[in-house]
Structure formats: C-alpha cells, structure tokens
Amino acid sequence: MSEVNKNLEAIPNPPTVKKGKGKGQRAKYSNVIIFLVLIYVLTIASMVKPVKGYSESENRVLEGRPKFSLESLFNGTFISKYETFVTDQFVSRDAWIGIKTRTELAMLKKDINGVYIGKDGYLIEKVDNSDLEMEQVNRNEKRLYAFINKYKEQLGDEHVFAMIAPTAFEILKDKLPPYASGFDQGAFLDRLDEALANQFIDLRETLTEHKKDYIFYRTDHHWTTLGAYYAYVEWANKIGETPMSQDEFEIKKISNDFLGTIYSKINLKLSSDDMYLYDSGKNYTVEYNMDGVKKNSLYEMSHLDTKDKYSVYLGGNNPVVKIDSDNHNGKKLLIIKDSYAHSFAPFAANHFETTYMVDLRYFNMPMSRFIEENGITDVLVLYNVNTYVKEKSLDNMVR
Structure with missing residues (x-):
C-alpha cells in the first residue's frame, strides 16, 4: 500500500448529519399553523356571536344569517349570502378595516376600499x-x-x-x-x-x-x-x-x-x-x-x-x-x-x-x-x- 493510501485511511470519517426539520422549517410551519388557527377561531367566533343588524360606523344594514334550503345551496345564492354574512359579522370588523388600510397604505395602493386619500x-x-x-x-x-x-x-x-x-x-x-x-x-x-x-x-x-x-x-x-x-x-x-x-x-x-x-x-x-x-x-x-x-x-x-x-x-x-x-x-x-x-x-x-x-x-x-x-x-x-x-x-x- 502506498504511503498516500495509508494517510487517507488514517483520516477519520466525518460525522453523519441527520436529515430532518431545521429550526427555519419548524418556524415556517408554526407560523402557518398559528395563522390558520387564528382565522379558524375568528371565523367561528364571528358565526357564534350575536348577529348585528346595523353598523353605526358604516351607516348601513348588515347581512343577516341566510336561511338554508337545498334550492339556495344548489343555485349558489346561499354560499354567496353566507360569505357576505361572515364578512359583515366578522369579529372586530372595524379594527380589521383599520389594519387593512394601514397595510395598503404601506403598499402604496392608489385607492383604499374605494377611497382616495386627498389633500388637507x-x-x-x-x-x-x-x-x-x-x-x-x-x-x-x-x-x-x-x-x-x-x-x-x-x-x-x-x-x-x-x-x-x-x-x-x-x-x-x-x-x-x-x-x-x-x-x-x-x-x-x-x-x-x-x-x-x-x-x-x-x-x-x-x-x-x-x-x-x-x-x-x-x-x-x-x-x-x-x-x-x-x-x-x-x-x-x-x-x-x-x-x-x-x-x-x-x-x-x-x-x-x-x-x-x-x-x-x-x-x-x-x-x-x-x-x-x-x-x-x-x-x-x-x-x-x-x-x-x-x-x-x-x-x-x-x-x-x-x-x-x-x-x-x-x-x-x-x-x-x-x-x-x-x-x-x-x-x-x-x-x-x-x-x-x-x-x-x-x-x-x-x-x-x-x-x-x-x-x-x-x-x-x-x-x-x-x-x-x-x-x-x-x-x-x-x-x-x-x-x-x-x-x-x-x-x-x-x-
């Protein structure tokens, strides 16, 4: 055996690295889970809280809980009305509107929810x-x-x-x-x-x-x-x-x-x-x-x-x-x-x-x-x- 081969054999094998979820991946999945849980909890809370008929802040009648029927389910009106109902009755709706506004301002949107931010x-x-x-x-x-x-x-x-x-x-x-x-x-x-x-x-x-x-x-x-x-x-x-x-x-x-x-x-x-x-x-x-x-x-x-x-x-x-x-x-x-x-x-x-x-x-x-x-x-x-x-x-x- 040559001197070179002997030297190579003398070098210890590097430690084996176990494959698995690193901290970065775990953090990413944790954020997704937290977000989904938050949305789920807020949606459930919105559905079980007392239905509000009128919004003083928006000066309009809010969508009430739609009445279920097979006909409305199959023609799509129930799903459409239910989406509007959940949106209108969402927990802390006014606060979320404010958060959305500030986010869109930061993104330099031209108008926000159909409103221009004008001078003065x-x-x-x-x-x-x-x-x-x-x-x-x-x-x-x-x-x-x-x-x-x-x-x-x-x-x-x-x-x-x-x-x-x-x-x-x-x-x-x-x-x-x-x-x-x-x-x-x-x-x-x-x-x-x-x-x-x-x-x-x-x-x-x-x-x-x-x-x-x-x-x-x-x-x-x-x-x-x-x-x-x-x-x-x-x-x-x-x-x-x-x-x-x-x-x-x-x-x-x-x-x-x-x-x-x-x-x-x-x-x-x-x-x-x-x-x-x-x-x-x-x-x-x-x-x-x-x-x-x-x-x-x-x-x-x-x-x-x-x-x-x-x-x-x-x-x-x-x-x-x-x-x-x-x-x-x-x-x-x-x-x-x-x-x-x-x-x-x-x-x-x-x-x-x-x-x-x-x-x-x-x-x-x-x-x-x-x-x-x-x-x-x-x-x-x-x-x-x-x-x-x-x-x-x-x-x-x-x-």
Missing part, C-alpha cells in the same frame, strides 16, 4: 365605471326625463325641477391625488342639462365658485350645511323665490368630532368634521312616516350622541317626512330624494306651507297617487350624482 385631510369617495351597471344608468336617465316632462305639463315649468348634485370628486379636484380616476360625473350632468334644459339646476358652477369654503365634509360623502345652503340659493332663484340670506339664520356649531361614512370605509382618522345647523327662528311641525307624532324641530339632536351624526338633519333616512311651517301660502313641495336633501330641506321649507320628503327606497305608493292626494304644487328631484346613477328604486317615480 379629505377622504374622497371613488366611483369607477366598473362599479356601475350602464343599463341601470341609462334606465335612471330615462325615468328622470319621463317624470320631469310629465309633471311640468301638469304643474307648470316653473314648479318642477331636477337637481342632481356633483360630489366632492367633481368639485374638489384640487384635493385629489394626481393619479385619481373615476366615473365622469361631468359628462353625465352635461347630458341631463341638455335633455332637461330649464328644468335642470346645474350646481357645478355655484359649488366650484365656493370650493374653498367648507362645502363638503372631509370624512363623509355629503355636502355640509353650507354646501346645502349654496344649493338652496341656486334653487330658490330658479323657482322665483327670494332666498334667505345667511344673516337671517342663527348659525350654530353642534359638533366638532363627526366621522362620516367615508371614514368608516377605511377606519383611518386624518381629521374630524365640524357640523352646523341654521336656525331661522320660525315655527315648524315635523311628522315622520305619518305616525301621528308631531315634533317642533327640524333637527333630531339626540343623534349627536351616536355614530350617525348626520341623522341630526330631519332624522336620517325615512320613507316620508312631512314638514308644516307657519308660512300659510297654500304651496306644497315634494322632494324626491336621497340623504343630500336632509340638510337642504330645512332651507326650502321656509317658502312652503308644507314640504314632503320621500325616499323611494322605502316608499311604495306610486308618485302619481301621492302627488294627487296631497295637493302637491311643486316638485324637486334631489340626489347626488353617485347615488342617482346606481339607484334601483326609481321605477316608482313614474308609476
């Missing part, structure tokens, strides 16, 4: 073309044309108007991030203006002139009371009434910590909103939903103690609200509306003996019957443009 603390709602059903948009346009044309013939040109209001997305473009995109409100409003001519009240110029004023909430999709006031002035001039000046009202600040519907979508507090009401000093009687209970204020102040502070204006969403004033001129106004009208109606009510607000989402009586039975003399259709293009209850307007 503005949260601006995004409605994209993909959020719309164009058949519904076209249907809603035709319904508005038919309604306005029908009642201008019955009541007169100067008594029937439509006011489809632009939102902060259209007016406060300087607050939007440079990459912002969305549904073209301007093009839609141009079509209404052309089709309805003198019956359409276009608020774009008025609101743009005052865009440096506090006319839209930073955390909510509504206009402020000041924004509603500027719309009221435009409308009053259009119908031949002299609008009341701001000096004729006692303007009261009622809250400085309002966090609205857009804030609730992302649960990210940049700044809170102030709320004001305009008190004319006049006498009113307000009745909600024809329940026979009369109230002597246009404002439901108890809502200031809730998340949904905007409902301080005429009690929030109701099928029908009736306002009687001490202006006994025989004139009766009907406002077919969304919630933009809630802070507008207290101004309009000063010019009519009776003002009705009707929300078609909750009101089934045909408008033709309601107008006839209540001796309506004037009509205003008031929605914000984002709501109007998506609204599915407008067939009732032309019945």
Whole structure:
C-alpha cells in the first residue's frame, strides 16, 4: 500500500448529519399553523356571536344569517349570502378595516376600499365605471326625463325641477391625488342639462365658485350645511323665490368630532368634521312616516350622541317626512330624494306651507297617487350624482 493510501485511511470519517426539520422549517410551519388557527377561531367566533343588524360606523344594514334550503345551496345564492354574512359579522370588523388600510397604505395602493386619500385631510369617495351597471344608468336617465316632462305639463315649468348634485370628486379636484380616476360625473350632468334644459339646476358652477369654503365634509360623502345652503340659493332663484340670506339664520356649531361614512370605509382618522345647523327662528311641525307624532324641530339632536351624526338633519333616512311651517301660502313641495336633501330641506321649507320628503327606497305608493292626494304644487328631484346613477328604486317615480 502506498504511503498516500495509508494517510487517507488514517483520516477519520466525518460525522453523519441527520436529515430532518431545521429550526427555519419548524418556524415556517408554526407560523402557518398559528395563522390558520387564528382565522379558524375568528371565523367561528364571528358565526357564534350575536348577529348585528346595523353598523353605526358604516351607516348601513348588515347581512343577516341566510336561511338554508337545498334550492339556495344548489343555485349558489346561499354560499354567496353566507360569505357576505361572515364578512359583515366578522369579529372586530372595524379594527380589521383599520389594519387593512394601514397595510395598503404601506403598499402604496392608489385607492383604499374605494377611497382616495386627498389633500388637507379629505377622504374622497371613488366611483369607477366598473362599479356601475350602464343599463341601470341609462334606465335612471330615462325615468328622470319621463317624470320631469310629465309633471311640468301638469304643474307648470316653473314648479318642477331636477337637481342632481356633483360630489366632492367633481368639485374638489384640487384635493385629489394626481393619479385619481373615476366615473365622469361631468359628462353625465352635461347630458341631463341638455335633455332637461330649464328644468335642470346645474350646481357645478355655484359649488366650484365656493370650493374653498367648507362645502363638503372631509370624512363623509355629503355636502355640509353650507354646501346645502349654496344649493338652496341656486334653487330658490330658479323657482322665483327670494332666498334667505345667511344673516337671517342663527348659525350654530353642534359638533366638532363627526366621522362620516367615508371614514368608516377605511377606519383611518386624518381629521374630524365640524357640523352646523341654521336656525331661522320660525315655527315648524315635523311628522315622520305619518305616525301621528308631531315634533317642533327640524333637527333630531339626540343623534349627536351616536355614530350617525348626520341623522341630526330631519332624522336620517325615512320613507316620508312631512314638514308644516307657519308660512300659510297654500304651496306644497315634494322632494324626491336621497340623504343630500336632509340638510337642504330645512332651507326650502321656509317658502312652503308644507314640504314632503320621500325616499323611494322605502316608499311604495306610486308618485302619481301621492302627488294627487296631497295637493302637491311643486316638485324637486334631489340626489347626488353617485347615488342617482346606481339607484334601483326609481321605477316608482313614474308609476
């Protein structure tokens, strides 16, 4: 045997390394198991906790537990509704929304849950073309044309108007991030203006002139009371009434910590909103939903103690609200509306003996019957443009 081979044999064999799970692998599997257990526990907790019917923070009705049937299982509706139910009823939903928002901000997402983070603390709602059903948009346009044309013939040109209001997305473009995109409100409003001519009240110029004023909430999709006031002035001039000046009202600040519907979508507090009401000093009687209970204020102040502070204006969403004033001129106004009208109606009510607000989402009586039975003399259709293009209850307007 050579000297080299002898030396090689003298070298001890290296220790055998046992194959198995290293610390890195064990940590990886542990993280996966912990994550799955967390999701499982949270999902079970969400299903067994009491079902919540309404979300104050999001100002909407939550999906209830769907009723099981073989038919709904096989056609897919049960699974779809159950997924929505679990999402809506998820434990600590608001906190998870906040965590999701901060994660997406860190990932530099352009918009978060349909909300743009704008300048000066503005949260601006995004409605994209993909959020719309164009058949519904076209249907809603035709319904508005038919309604306005029908009642201008019955009541007169100067008594029937439509006011489809632009939102902060259209007016406060300087607050939007440079990459912002969305549904073209301007093009839609141009079509209404052309089709309805003198019956359409276009608020774009008025609101743009005052865009440096506090006319839209930073955390909510509504206009402020000041924004509603500027719309009221435009409308009053259009119908031949002299609008009341701001000096004729006692303007009261009622809250400085309002966090609205857009804030609730992302649960990210940049700044809170102030709320004001305009008190004319006049006498009113307000009745909600024809329940026979009369109230002597246009404002439901108890809502200031809730998340949904905007409902301080005429009690929030109701099928029908009736306002009687001490202006006994025989004139009766009907406002077919969304919630933009809630802070507008207290101004309009000063010019009519009776003002009705009707929300078609909750009101089934045909408008033709309601107008006839209540001796309506004037009509205003008031929605914000984002709501109007998506609204599915407008067939009732032309019945």
